[in-house]
Amino acid sequence: MPSLRSAEYAGLLAMAxxxxxxxxxxxxxxxxxxxxxxxxxxxxxxxxxxxKVDKEKVxxxxxxxxxxxxxxxxxxxxxxxxxxxxxxxxxxxxLCVSLSDRLEIVPPDAPADIIVRASVTQATETDEIVAGIxxxxxxxxxxxxxxxxxxxxRIPIGMGNLSMEAEAVDPKGxxxxxxxxxxxxxxxxxxxxxxxxxxxxxxxxxxxxDFGALIVKGESPFASSGIDLPSAxxxxxxxxxxxxxxxxxxxxxxxxxxxxxxxQLGLPPEWTDAGAAKPPQQGAPVLASHDSAx
Numbered sequence: 001m002p003s004l005r006s007a008e009y010a011g012l013l014a015m016a017x018x019x020x021x022x023x024x025x026x027x028x029x030x031x032x033x034x035x036x037x038x039x040x041x042x043x044x045x046x047x048x049x050x051x052k053v054d055k056e057k058v059x060x061x062x063x064x065x066x067x068x069x070x071x072x073x074x075x076x077x078x079x080x081x082x083x084x085x086x087x088x089x090x091x092x093x094x095l096c097v098s099l100s101d102r103l104e105i106v107p108p109d110a111p112a113d114i115i116v117r118a119s120v121t122q123a124t125e126t127d128e129i130v131a132g133i134x135x136x137x138x139x140x141x142x143x144x145x146x147x148x149x150x151x152x153x154r155i156p157i158g159m160g161n162l163s164m165e166a167e168a169v170d171p172k173g174x175x176x177x178x179x180x181x182x183x184x185x186x187x188x189x190x191x192x193x194x195x196x197x198x199x200x201x202x203x204x205x206x207x208x209x210d211f212g213a214l215i216v217k218g219e220s221p222f223a224s225s226g227i228d229l230p231s232a233x234x235x236x237x238x239x240x241x242x243x244x245x246x247x248x249x250x251x252x253x254x255x256x257x258x259x260x261x262x263x264q265l266g267l268p269p270e271w272t273d274a275g276a277a278k279p280p281q282q283g284a285p286v287l288a289s290h291d292s293a294x
Contacts, residue, residue, distance in 0.1 A: 023184030025161035032119035033167045044222035050180040055218035057176045061113035064103045071120040083197035087204045089276045093251035094208020097237045102216045105245040118166035125196040127158020134192035135266020154192040159185040160199030164207045195268030
């Protein structure tokens, strides 16, 4: 079946929001940026943002490193530590893959032209019971052949939201780009999954994509009314294939097909996403090979 055109997508999304099918999300300033000066409003269709970018300096950068995103337990006390870590890692992974469209991503201990750091400033938990009911209803609709692709709206109750802030600084610590960002889940195109973290998890990846686009293009991702097609490396990464740069592997692979199926079934993202790659154990015994034992 043909996919929805961008104009149809925008129209359906706008209608859903007008009917109360979008969770509100306020821009929340934290304390993680080196400066909050000169930020300018730059909203998208369903996203609120304040943006600042020195286009010349950003486009001159060739390498970038990403510091781990921060997510204080006080911001979402009903989520587990595992869920908060999964969301923070989704931010880092989204940033890494998006930035890879133009920049070489290097490990955190390597020198880089720009250093990117992000923080969650607000996260509202998803009502997992309502989301589970919505997922079951959506799954039931898949067995009804209507002949046209009609999204099944989720119940517009208990949807989560996410507010973020991030900046890119040069090696001397001078800010070259910054963004405050906020978006809520919507009833038409946000996957209902039975987890308190599900909406924030999905939105975390969207934030990574938006801030990455700010650095890749040197301008607000919401400045253009068109829809950019994803690059081949982003499509491959989304399918769970190895990322373009090895440094991105530290954030783990996208769950790929397992994530798609899990989303359709309403499974919690913590069931399908393994999260960040586990560091090698320090002091683990090294077994001698047959040759070295001789």
